Amino acid sequence: MMDFFQDARSDGSGRVSLRHLAGRDQDEFLGLVGASAELHRPWVSLPSTPEQFQDYVRRYARPDEESLLVCVRGSGEIAGVINVNSIIRGRFQSGSVTYAAFAPSAGKGYMREGLALVVRYAFEQLRLHRLEAQIQPGNYASIELVRRVGFRSEGYSPELLYIDGAWRDHERWAITNTMIDVAPTPPHPTLPER
Template identity: 35%
Template sequence: MLALPFGSKATPVLKGEQVLLRLPASSDYHQWAALRHASRSFLEPWEPRWSVNELERSGWRQRLERNKADYKSGTGFGFLIFKVADGQLAGGLTIGNIRRGVAQSCQIGYWMGEAHAGRGYMLGALKLVIPYAFDELRLHRIEAACIPSNARSVRVLEKAGFAREGLARSYLRINGAWQDHFLYALVADDRFR
């Protein structure tokens, strides 16, 4: 369970009371594919259109290669979320599009398997990722976006302390259609207010 992927002892493992976040390993494929398959109708309205090989091992290998490249370049971390109680995969959370220089910011995206939704696991994951992004990665701003009708996503972002900053029209192509998104952000200084 705590095996570190990508052959590095420096890869992050974030552990809280309910959840553990770590980078994916090849051995996670079966659990990941089963959870995504079981949750397909639950996830599809909120995600980009699934590729033809979305749940195939070849798609998983491509995903791992992208995660590995992002990790090595410092532009992203694609975590899997596991329940501490039983080690079961519950979802995923990505810190992506890390920008340095004058921005010092990132964007987060996340998904939760249907059987695990509404149980506090994503809020627990966000509470681990927020200090990691600010304190370890030394970022100043974390951004997130969600479709206005995704009440669960709106709720979890607001519970985690994110502030709604506006609405971006036709922001992302989700499930084959351009969708408006609420834009949220959390700034490092917000934690001390």
């Protein structure tokens, strides 16, 4: 397993690591999606067939998309998935995060540690300036997750995203690389000088 960061804590006590989603994850991923259907509805829709999974893997092979698995240290069990979508370069240097915990390991804090790692990865490795999360107002667990990682509330957008057959209202949350202590990195080459 390829770790991007050993853990989210400086003392090495983190319980999860990250790795890119790959075709070899199909059986485990689809099994976890099936076991998590009630947890995910109506908040998120993940691939549930081999064909959908292969399309998902192809999507996240593009340079403006990243799909990272949150894996439990020791067992390697997949606890969740966090995606950095719609990466826009140039003056924006931003991406949008989406995520889902899987039922067998939900509620254990793995996603909080995983999201903190993804934030660091996005700022230090991808050299983004900003990450956004759009969350349906009734998804209290998701709102609490981003709040605990350091995202700030930036507003409310009616009918923002099409999910589960309807246009859904969303709260907008964001974090920038100036809001947390990240390793200094040179700006991404697409960032204009002025």
